[in-house]
Every structure is written in structure tokens, then in C-alpha cells.
Amino acid sequence: MAVKSGLAGKSDSWLVVVVAAVAGAALPLAFAPIDWVVLVFLAPAVLFYIAAVAPLRRALQAAFAFGLGQFGVGVSWVFVSINEYGGGGWLVAGLVTVGFVLLLALFPLLAVALGRWAGRARTLPTLLLTLPAAWVLVEWVRTWLFTGFPWLFLGYAALDTPLAGLAPLVGVLGTSFVVALLAGLIACSVRWPSWLSLGGVVVGCSIAVLIGVAADRPWSELAPPPAATANDSTATADDGLLRVALLQGNYPQDIKWQPAYREVIRRGYAQMTWAHLGADLIVWPETALPELYEQVAPNFLEPLAQRVRQAGGLLITGIPYREPGVADAPLYNSVAVFGDETSFYRKRHLVPYGEYVPFRDLFGRSLDFLGAPMADYRRGPVPEAIPATDALRLGVTICYEAAYPRAVARGAKGAHLLVNVSNDAWFGDSLAPHQHLQKARQRAAETRRWMLRATNTGISAVIDPYGRVVAVGPQFIATSVVADVELRSGQTPYVTYGDIPLLMVLAAVLGGVALLAHRRSGAGVDAAEEKR
Structure with missing residues (x-):
């Protein structure tokens, strides 16, 4: 029988929204110049855990709060730009910055909504697959929607880790996906604490490091x-x-x-x-x-x-x-x-x-x-x-x-x-x-x-x-x-193929899990699985 963590019992409380906001505010500290890299795995793990166990309404509120923290800290420089150099003054700068952060906070909300929909409320595939895939798909959307704002992608924080070898192979978004998958594993180990789940985190991290090291070639x-x-x-x-x-x-x-x-x-x-x-x-x-x-x-x-x-x-x-x-x-x-x-x-x-x-x-x-x-x-x-x-x-x-x-x-x-x-x-x-x-x-x-x-x-x-x-x-x-x-010549796999292979994997994960969940739901097995 699964052992539930303390937070799982409060999943419909406003406490989870506050925790998500704090986790979101901590995430930018994983990037330069602070470089507390461990937070790039832990902060998304907190959000994924809440998003998987909380009722949908509370999960979406938590995702929006996470985005407010993430971008409120991570793009606070917008205020500096407008107030000190744009000539807008502190009031206009504050209003523009707040509006910008509110808009950006919708992206984590979108990722959680998509991940929950694809996972069909089944906690294990939602944590391990659909939330990580949805998060990275939304990162990709941010590269082009409204001309794009590709900022604070998870993969950037991995640049000074063994995962850096993935960069010429799958780019920053592919690295984000690996980071997000590991965050999902961490969330699973909290949701179902046991030596087996802890071992899964260790094995997952080891595989990711081995792939990163193996991919760390000149490529040019x-x-x-x-x-x-x-x-x-x-x-x-x-x-x-x-x-x-x-x-x-x-x-x-x-x-x-x-x-x-x-x-x-x-x-x-x-x-x-x-x-x-x-x-x-x-x-x-x-x-x-x-x-x-x-x-x-x-x-x-x-x-x-x-x-x-x-x-x-x-x-x-x-x-x-x-x-x-x-x-x-x-x-x-x-x-x-x-x-x-x-x-x-x-x-x-x-x-x-x-x-x-x-x-x-x-x-x-x-x-x-x-x-x-x-x-x-x-x-x-x-x-x-x-x-x-x-x-x-x-x-x-x-x-x-x-x-x-x-x-x-x-x-x-x-x-x-x-x-x-x-x-x-x-x-x-x-x-x-x-x-x-x-x-x-x-x-x-x-x-x-x-x-x-x-x-x-x-x-x-x-x-x-x-x-x-x-x-x-x-x-x-x-x-x-x-x-x-x-001077260097030759093309890396990422320069040649771009994000297309990754997008195919994300589509397969989200579509495949959603289709499987739909069929299992029709067979009436979801409820039994949630009680395991």
C-alpha cells in the first residue's frame, strides 16, 4: 500500500499554492549568476508533485503561482530597463512588469493543464511522462508565440553539469526534457517513498549522465x-x-x-x-x-x-x-x-x-x-x-x-x-x-x-x-x-535536425499516454490503479 507524504493530504489546501509560488521563485536561482543547479531539478519536482495529486482547480492555481514566482524573480530586470533607461518611471515600469509576469505565468498553467489532460488523472504517468513532456512543449511554444520569449528554459541550468554533452545532440529543449524527466522521477519518489523509488531516481540520473558523457564529442x-x-x-x-x-x-x-x-x-x-x-x-x-x-x-x-x-x-x-x-x-x-x-x-x-x-x-x-x-x-x-x-x-x-x-x-x-x-x-x-x-x-x-x-x-x-x-x-x-x-566546420545533429525529433517524441508521449488512458478509462481500470 502506498505511503502518502504529508503534503498529499493537504493537496486541496491553499498551502500547496504558496509552496508552488516559493518553488517557482527558487527556480531562477538555478541559472546564472547564482547557479544553484540542484534547484532546476527540485523546483519543477515540487510543481509536478502538486499538479499530479491536487484537484484540477488547485493544481492550476498552483501552476499559475509557480509562474508568478518563476518570472517575478527571473525577469525582474524588465522593471530596471523601463524605470532606469526607458524613461517610463517607477509606476509605469511596475505596471508593465506586473502585466508581463502575469502573462508569462500562464505558460506553467498551460503546461499543467496539458499534462493533467494527457495523464487523465493517473498519477504515475502524469508525473513521469505527461507533465515533463507538456512543460517542454510549452517551452518550445515560448520560442515563437507573440514573437517569442525563450527565457529560463530548464536546459540552460544544466550547461555546467554532465548533461551539457546533450547540447549539440538535442539542444536546450532536449536537455530541458531530460531535466524535466528527472524532476518527475524525484516527484515520484516523494509521492511513493520507498527504496525502490529512490533507486529509480539514482538509476535515472545515472543513465542521463552516461548519455550526456557519451554525447560529449567535438561534433565539428x-x-x-x-x-x-x-x-x-x-x-x-x-x-x-x-x-x-x-x-x-x-x-x-x-x-x-x-x-x-x-x-x-x-x-x-x-x-x-x-x-x-x-x-x-x-x-x-x-x-x-x-x-x-x-x-x-x-x-x-x-x-x-x-x-x-x-x-x-x-x-x-x-x-x-x-x-x-x-x-x-x-x-x-x-x-x-x-x-x-x-x-x-x-x-x-x-x-x-x-x-x-x-x-x-x-x-x-x-x-x-x-x-x-x-x-x-x-x-x-x-x-x-x-x-x-x-x-x-x-x-x-x-x-x-x-x-x-x-x-x-x-x-x-x-x-x-x-x-x-x-x-x-x-x-x-x-x-x-x-x-x-x-x-x-x-x-x-x-x-x-x-x-x-x-x-x-x-x-x-x-x-x-x-x-x-x-x-x-x-x-x-x-x-x-x-x-x-x-575556425570550425561541420554540423552538429542539432544544427542539422533542430527540434523536430524532440517534438515528435513529445507528441508521441502526450498522444500515446492520452490514448492509452482513454482506453483504460473506458475499461474502468483507472480508479483501481489510483488505489494501488
Whole structure:
């Protein structure tokens, strides 16, 4: 006869809602910069347990409370962004943040509703299969619904564990599924405490670790470096490594866009660039110059880029761009790569109310305190590798795009190196820059490429193909991050197949368990099973 835990006897009490809220608030502590990784297994286990044993109404309330805790802590930086740098003030910032958290809290509720429906109130399959599968399916939905908000996925917290080897195989969502399955096992051991259930947790963890270790392979290969010739713009060291220099100008957001500081910013980046002439790649951050490309290219950027090429390197910078000489040309948040020819990457995943205001015709200029400082940006084309030279192609992303696994994977196809430029000054000294860096690390591990991450105020870093930070600069200091990197070629399974295999597994789990539960319910065996 099963032994029920104390909480199971109070499953219809408001206590379970409070416990779920606390568990949700604890979950963000599993991610950077706190990195209490054990919480990524325990916090979902608490929710899964409550969701499986409580009446449906209370389970949904607990799931919503979990989401309030999870996102109330995990995305608290939204308040900082709007209050300190958006000009909205504390009241507007508070209202926007609360509304955003309330919206995001619906996702855990949706996951629990789906998991309970598929499990048909049968506790064991609900805990072990349907709740974990539903949770990860909802994480996938968050990558695209309403343009997407792929934040605080369970798999990110596993980056510094043996499960990190799963990244190039199944990506962050596949890793989330493994984490969620282990959380379900933990919940089962609480629901039915015994040596057998504890052994199941140990066996499950051991299998997950073994798979992670077995999958921890290079998955990519060293690419031939560009030839070091007098005419080549990417001359390399004798050992085949490229020397890179990431420039962190550290211009506070409250002065960055003021016209009076434009010359100061130009001069600052020029001086930092002179100090690193001879590096193979010199990378400036997102919108390093808060001016249109056409305004600064002829007399400043192009002569400077030419000087960098003469010294054997390439200059890469974030810059707002619109087609010169075209009436009413759209504005793009872009990266200019001054290679054999100047190439541009145009940001595709724009931040609503951060880089453009939806329904502009309806709201007019009333929400500009949330929008881009210059004007609404236009969405760019589907990401693909950007040619720098005949022998060097770059997978480029801007800021928040590093949070989109498939966007980075598409750009990584055919690319030798990943470049992410960002301006995390928007988030001040909050959790966001650390969470953002963690996502960039995951993208490097998924694609098995080196990642160069240049930011305005930090955290600038060079990341190796296993997601490890090999060089990093301190926040809120003007500095340069210098390192030697390799060019890589070849595609990981995740870059090749993406999330399609995982989605098929999730659909099979949810659909299969739901179908089986429906048939068993028709045979009248569910009630007997619940009494076991």
C-alpha cells in the first residue's frame, strides 16, 4: 500500500499554492549568476508533485503561482530597463512588469493543464511522462508565440553539469526534457517513498549522465585558417589561431544616445581599435555608434576599417543601417562586417516595445519610452552565414537573438565562427546580462563553434565550442577582451535536425499516454490503479 507524504493530504489546501509560488521563485536561482543547479531539478519536482495529486482547480492555481514566482524573480530586470533607461518611471515600469509576469505565468498553467489532460488523472504517468513532456512543449511554444520569449528554459541550468554533452545532440529543449524527466522521477519518489523509488531516481540520473558523457564529442572539426598572405585581410598566427579583440566601450545608456556624446564615442572606439591593430578580428558591440551608417561610414568607419585591413585584420561593428539614397528606406538594427566587401547582417528577431512599437497606427508616439531610441526597426531576413572573406564566414546575431536556438543554428550552417553583439546597458546591474551570457554559451555548445560576444557595458566574453568562457571582461568598465580562437566546420545533429525529433517524441508521449488512458478509462481500470 502506498505511503502518502504529508503534503498529499493537504493537496486541496491553499498551502500547496504558496509552496508552488516559493518553488517557482527558487527556480531562477538555478541559472546564472547564482547557479544553484540542484534547484532546476527540485523546483519543477515540487510543481509536478502538486499538479499530479491536487484537484484540477488547485493544481492550476498552483501552476499559475509557480509562474508568478518563476518570472517575478527571473525577469525582474524588465522593471530596471523601463524605470532606469526607458524613461517610463517607477509606476509605469511596475505596471508593465506586473502585466508581463502575469502573462508569462500562464505558460506553467498551460503546461499543467496539458499534462493533467494527457495523464487523465493517473498519477504515475502524469508525473513521469505527461507533465515533463507538456512543460517542454510549452517551452518550445515560448520560442515563437507573440514573437517569442525563450527565457529560463530548464536546459540552460544544466550547461555546467554532465548533461551539457546533450547540447549539440538535442539542444536546450532536449536537455530541458531530460531535466524535466528527472524532476518527475524525484516527484515520484516523494509521492511513493520507498527504496525502490529512490533507486529509480539514482538509476535515472545515472543513465542521463552516461548519455550526456557519451554525447560529449567535438561534433565539428578544425577548419583551415585563412592563408596569411600580404594581401589577405585575415592573416593568422603560425599556429592557425585567430587573434580576436572584443571592445567594450562602457557608455551608459542614459548618455549613449545623446548627440553631444557622439564624438566622444567615436573617439573612444577609434582609440581602442588603434590599440589592437594586428588582431585578426576587432569586434565592436551592438549600435556601438548611435548614428546611421551612412552618416559615419565615409569619413570615419570606412577609413578606420581600411586601416584595420592594412594591419591584417577585419573590423565588425553593430550600427543602425538604412539603404543610402532610398526614400523612406526601412531602418535596421545591423552588424557591418568590413571584409573583402562590406556585408551586413540585419536583425530578424526584434524586441516588441524595445525595438519597435506594435500597432503604431493605434498608439502613435505614446509608447515611445519603450521603443528604440532612433525609430522603429524593421525585421531582417532569415539568418544565414555572413561572408567576411572567401575563407571566413560568420554566424552573426544581435543581442536577444542569442536566446533563439534555431536562429543561431540557421546562421551557424556554413559559418566558421559565431559573433553576437549586444547592448546590455539596458538592464543595468540586474540578472539579465548574466542570463544572456548563459544563453550565448548554450548556443556555442549546440553548434560546436567559438562564440565572440561583444557588449557595450558587459558581459563581453570569448566562449569555446563546449560553452566554456575562456576570456571575459568585467561589467561597467571600458575594456577589451582578447583571445585566440579556432575556425570550425561541420554540423552538429542539432544544427542539422533542430527540434523536430524532440517534438515528435513529445507528441508521441502526450498522444500515446492520452490514448492509452482513454482506453483504460473506458475499461474502468483507472480508479483501481489510483488505489494501488
